[in-house]
Amino acid sequence: MNILVFAASHRPTSSNRKLARLSADWLNVHEAKVDFAEYVELDTPLYNAQQSEEGNIPESVRRIAARVAQADALVIAAPEYNWSVPGSLKNLIDWLSHLSPCPLKDKTALLMCATPSKRGGAVGLSHLKTTLESVGVYVYPPALTCGEAEKVLGTDTILDGKTRDRFETLHTGFLDYATRLLPKAA
Numbered sequence: 001m002n003i004l005v006f007a008a009s010h011r012p013t014s015s016n017r018k019l020a021r022l023s024a025d026w027l028n029v030h031e032a033k034v035d036f037a038e039y040v041e042l043d044t045p046l047y048n049a050q051q052s053e054e055g056n057i058p059e060s061v062r063r064i065a066a067r068v069a070q071a072d073a074l075v076i077a078a079p080e081y082n083w084s085v086p087g088s089l090k091n092l093i094d095w096l097s098h099l100s101p102c103p104l105k106d107k108t109a110l111l112m113c114a115t116p117s118k119r120g121g122a123v124g125l126s127h128l129k130t131t132l133e134s135v136g137v138y139v140y141p142p143a144l145t146c147g148e149a150e151k152v153l154g155t156d157t158i159l160d161g162k163t164r165d166r167f168e169t170l171h172t173g174f175l176d177y178a179t180r181l182l183p184k185a186a
Ligand SMILES: Cc1cc2nc3c(=O)[nH]c(=O)nc-3n(C[C@H](O)[C@H](O)[C@H](O)COP(=O)(O)O)c2cc1C
Pocket: 007, 008, 009, 010, 011, 013, 014, 015, 016, 017, 079, 080, 081, 082, 083, 084, 114, 115, 116, 117, 119, 120, 121
């Protein structure tokens, strides 16, 4: 199982990067092969429909598409921006969605969100789920919302026991889900 893991934040102290790193470490221990991407490696120019129609695909998009294609599954920790998906992440999905074949199609995905607010970013994650499903991603139905992240997350640990249990259960369930949905070898 090859899993691409990233957080949709450029901040070195990002709470979502902490979650993504914890996820990568958990998956590594549970025998997945993790490709951890820093968000800067996933930067793309603004989507341009004319350019896309002409097949004039930016090199960065081609590079990211190849990386996504190598993965069987994705783990995305995305902050909620204005109750929705960070524009940079939506932009990346838009570029990938118009490639043929779309490298996202038939992947499985686990979604997480860390925020300082108590709500935990559930609305942003629901928007991200809808967008990913529209391009053929099988999003694992439970997600991890982590409110008051500065209290809950340490540098490389989950300080709060309940969140730690949710994280563990979620990852165990996701690995099983992603394994069941792996395309069977012909
Ligand atoms: C443009 C912008 C919009 C934001 N909108 C929300 C929001 O709708 N809900 C929320 O809980 N936090 C919101 N925040 C706060 C982010 O959750 C907070 O900055 C978070 O730490 C970002 O994630 P990171 O630590 O991984 O960089 C917003 C932040 C920015 C910069």
